[in-house]
Amino acid sequence: MNDILTGIGLVFGVRQIGMMFLGAMIGIIVGAIPGLTGTMAIALVLPITLYVSPWLGIPLILAIYKASTWAGSVGSILLNTPGNAACAAMALDGYPLKQEGKGLKALKATLLSGVLADFLSDIIAILVCAPLASIALMFGPPEFMLLVVMALMVIATVGSGNFFKSIIAAAFGLFLALVGLDPVLGSPRLTFGMYQLMDGIRLVPLLIGSFAFSEMIQRMADMREDAAAVRATIDRSRQRENNTLSIKEFFSHAGAIIRSTLIGTGIGILPGIGSGVSPWVAYSASKRASKRPEEYGKGSLEGLMSAQAGANSVSGANLIPLLTLGIPGDTVAAMLIGTLVAHGINPGPLIFERSPEVIYAIYATLIICDAVYLLVGWVTCHTVGHITMVKNSLLVPFVTVLCVVGTYAYNRSFFDVMVMFVFGIIGCGMKRTGTNIPIFVIAFILGSIFETNLRQSLVLYDGNLLGIFGRPICMLLGAVLAAVVVRKLVLYCRGKVNEKTGK
Amino acid sequence: MKKNTDFKYSLVCILFSLVFLVWLIPAYTPKSTIKGDLASAVLPNIMMGIILICGVVMLVKSLLTPKGEEGAQKADAVRPGRLAAVLILLLAYLLALNYVGFYVTTAAALPLALRYFNPGLRWWRIACGTAVLLVFVFLLFELGLAVKMPRGVLL
Numbered sequence: 001m002n003d004i005l006t007g008i009g010l011v012f013g014v015r016q017i018g019m020m021f022l023g024a025m026i027g028i029i030v031g032a033i034p035g036l037t038g039t040m041a042i043a044l045v046l047p048i049t050l051y052v053s054p055w056l057g058i059p060l061i062l063a064i065y066k067a068s069t070w071a072g073s074v075g076s077i078l079l080n081t082p083g084n085a086a087c088a089a090m091a092l093d094g095y096p097l098k099q100e101g102k103g104l105k106a107l108k109a110t111l112l113s114g115v116l117a118d119f120l121s122d123i124i125a126i127l128v129c130a131p132l133a134s135i136a137l138m139f140g141p142p143e144f145m146l147l148v149v150m151a152l153m154v155i156a157t158v159g160s161g162n163f164f165k166s167i168i169a170a171a172f173g174l175f176l177a178l179v180g181l182d183p184v185l186g187s188p189r190l191t192f193g194m195y196q197l198m199d200g201i202r203l204v205p206l207l208i209g210s211f212a213f214s215e216m217i218q219r220m221a222d223m224r225e226d227a228a229a230v231r232a233t234i235d236r237s238r239q240r241e242n243n244t245l246s247i248k249e250f251f252s253h254a255g256a257i258i259r260s261t262l263i264g265t266g267i268g269i270l271p272g273i274g275s276g277v278s279p280w281v282a283y284s285a286s287k288r289a290s291k292r293p294e295e296y297g298k299g300s301l302e303g304l305m306s307a308q309a310g311a312n313s314v315s316g317a318n319l320i321p322l323l324t325l326g327i328p329g330d331t332v333a334a335m336l337i338g339t340l341v342a343h344g345i346n347p348g349p350l351i352f353e354r355s356p357e358v359i360y361a362i363y364a365t366l367i368i369c370d371a372v373y374l375l376v377g378w379v380t381c382h383t384v385g386h387i388t389m390v391k392n393s394l395l396v397p398f399v400t401v402l403c404v405v406g407t408y409a410y411n412r413s414f415f416d417v418m419v420m421f422v423f424g425i426i427g428c429g430m431k432r433t434g435t436n437i438p439i440f441v442i443a444f445i446l447g448s449i450f451e452t453n454l455r456q457s458l459v460l461y462d463g464n465l466l467g468i469f470g471r472p473i474c475m476l477l478g479a480v481l482a483a484v485v486v487r488k489l490v491l492y493c494r495g496k497v498n499e500k501t502g503k
Numbered sequence: 504m505k506k507n508t509d510f511k512y513s514l515v516c517i518l519f520s521l522v523f524l525v526w527l528i529p530a531y532t533p534k535s536t537i538k539g540d541l542a543s544a545v546l547p548n549i550m551m552g553i554i555l556i557c558g559v560v561m562l563v564k565s566l567l568t569p570k571g572e573e574g575a576q577k578a579d580a581v582r583p584g585r586l587a588a589v590l591i592l593l594l595a596y597l598l599a600l601n602y603v604g605f606y607v608t609t610a611a612a613l614p615l616a617l618r619y620f621n622p623g624l625r626w627w628r629i630a631c632g633t634a635v636l637l638v639f640v641f642l643l644f645e646l647g648l649a650v651k652m653p654r655g656v657l658l
Contacts, residue, residue: 048643048648051648051650052648164557164560164561165512165557165561167553167557168516168553168554168557168558171550171551171553171554171557172550172554174546174550175547175550175551175554178546178547178550182532182533182543184543185533185543187533187543188531188533189531189532189533189543189547190527190528190531190532190547191531192527192531217586217589217590217593220589220620221582221585221586221589222582223620391621393620393621394617394620394621394624394632396620397613397616397617397620398613398632398636400593400616401609401613401636401640404596404597404600404605405605405640405644405652408605408650408652408653409644409648409650412650412651414600414601414653417597417600418597421593421594421597424593425590428586433508433512451546454546
């Protein structure tokens, strides 16, 4: 009980709640502007979180994440211009609703369903984390090594994008993690004579370069000088019911929201898949189960709320592999690891024993953030459309400068700025060629875990890695890994057969 | 076109991995003398080997793909000249940061960038925007977080 109260006390202060409000505002602004994402915003604020207490930085990051997931639907609903693939699901029914004069109703519906889904997903994460962590305490080096391989294979096979490109991205990320001092010999490896690489490639320049700076390079290269801002307004309807969502309306769709939440949570637990896929899966499931499927795609409130619930429910679930195993489930979790580790907090099963107040603080942050972004979103609902008017041509130069400032501030190193530039080019190339950047980043973070555990396993088993399959958990993980690979091969062969038979 | 993109992508992957496998990894990894331990170069070689194999598979697939299966990627067509210009200018900005300092370089470069991408924007608005950003950076980073921006090695 002491640990719970201590944990809540860490985040239940004026400054911490203030940071959540700030994060919610940033998340809504960034999420609403087409072309900007919450991931980009988090990458930019990450260096700042390293200078403040973790209990100011983590609430900021989580609030940006949650609020931007909702705010991404603003462009979908008001402009029919989704900012990313996930938000496209909200455009299917959101934009028709706006055309019927129910734009404000649609925004409020997505906000409420998003917050409820977020909250339920957080509760599931809280209930599931501790039992999973107690299982994870039985893991040794062989189990962690296999877990990393399994996580990367799951992302590569189930996530979006070309399979071989995903494997290449994962291998490249793992390779880059090997740069620095050899963990056993202590000698420089792949540093090319540069002393700045002795500690390896730093995470923050890589993150800012891959996500934010690469996007700015791409936009500067593609920007059309005559692009005009499209004004997205919410025209207040004279009919009150078009501007509000009644309690009866909300609860009549509660079943769909809960179904979508469970789907999103199940998807969110799997590393690397998350928010891109879950709104679509939730939307499809909701349509199949609906009593009025013919309304979907024509302004169905149920469809809209299901898609939003599917998107928002991923956020809590993504933290499950991070907190229990120390394996980030997506890029935001990867950035959270950066913040936690910089403050001496190593996520993983041991933290539940050694510093349980940290876990309870994170749980409390998740719940309080839901309330904060509900409040901020509700208040800004009426005016959020104006944010979408900001032109990319104005934003891009400012964001570019902020990328440089943030990277330099991280370690006061000009070398890091050049690393950011290099990864900006690499990230731009990856986006152009459809290569999965999240798997690259996750593989980079997991690389050192993988190598350390691999080498420890080899020492344990005198160089014979096959010996690890005598351990029950390794056998199970190996079976899952084999099933993932076999499934991929079967689907690939089936696709080839279908191509030949013309189906 | 998709086929061309995958073909070039796979060639780049193959060349990149070969350079590392044949030259850079042997030259820049230490030799291990601890019995039973994995040699330092093994994992880098495995990762580059995976990239090489995937590159070769993608190359073969792209060569075997019939011509009629090009994907609709015209919308993502790169303007290489413009991309190169953007990269060169960004590099120049970053190098200038180091030599001339953040505030001087940004005060010069940001207005030019804003004017270029927004030809109709008035100069006083550009000046205000630049000033707001520089003041924001100064207040947050230098005063708030005690992080001094580069002053420039030449100044």
